[in-house]
Amino acid sequence: MSVSHNLRWYLFKWRASAFILFGLQQQAMTVFEEMLREYPNDPYVLSSLAYLKTQAGDKEGAVAFYKRVVQRSDAPAYSWYNLAYLQEELGQVEDAEFSFRKALKLDEKMDLAWYGLGLTLIQQRRFDEAIKALKKNTQLQPMSPYGWYQLARVYVDRQEPEEAVKIIRHLKEFEPKFAKQLERETGLTA
Template sequence: MDKNQLGVQYMQEGKWEEAAKIFNELIEENPVDPIAYINFGNVLSAVGDDDKALKFYERAIQLDDSAAVAYYSAGNIYFSNEQLDQAKKMFETAMKKGLETSDNYFMLGLTLVQMEQGKFALPYLQRSVELSEDDAEARFQYGLCLAQLELIDEAIVQLEKCVELDSEHSDAFYNIGVCYAFKENGAKALEMFNLALEIQPDHLLAGHAKKLIEKNQ
């Protein structure tokens, strides 16, 4: 196992100090290796040092402006800090540099949803699901985006696939209920709200929606 693989293994095990030590050694041995800077940045991001992590991603990009993963990793930091314009730019650049992964499409779609640009988010969320069919959260966000655009039948299909993959996803059951309420199918909506509440008894939105349906029956 080479040092990079060892460092990544330490990260997977949550051994951040050991991982940082390995990547620091790699940078000292080869100061022009962008991968070591990206990995060190990932360690720093994992322990909450976002500012320093961004500097390492920037250094990786200076060394190799086609290092797509560096843009993606920087995008995640900007997204988590609600710097959505910067996040969007990074995810788009990662895609242009060849990073066609489910995660990158998902994060770009999610960023556009947060920016209230659901129509533009939709194809990226759809592509994310196509590349990772068993990702329940990708299905959920894709379904949610479809619902927000009032593509209700298509939304139900995706949200139902989400709960097939994750039977404990209370928000998905709640949103299926909302879709059925939109279609004026009160009985089916109530069934879904009850399922959401079985999983999460303190689900306030499902509780409120259930009361509304029962009141109007």
């Protein structure tokens, strides 16, 4: 990038950031769209547009931009995760599974991607794989109740109440509200 080319990019970025700072997302989106015409494959611009589309409730539009980001060989794990998250929300479960796995291939310690992968596997009724993904999530985030909660639900679905009771007992130690919710939903007590 030449100095003037580089300066122009930063001026675009500054304008868009100022609009975002003042809560003017539509104006920021207009600046990023103008920026995209000059820098059509810029990952920052594509990711920013995807983010703004998500904030505006246009998940399909956001997915389209994230798909452009992940076509790049240097796409970071979090771009794959963001794509997967939106795909899962849109009910594109198999696509979401693929994207979560790509994120994990780039960063195997991304606990949120393990959790998301677990959710997509549950939706596909692939409980053995879901258990592995959720266990990895709980290893990386042992104090987050969400992975534990989903893991207990999978055990109930697999007719393994004793495993679910162990998790309820564990959750009572640090997240009693989640433990009570599981007890109410499953009829199990610990």
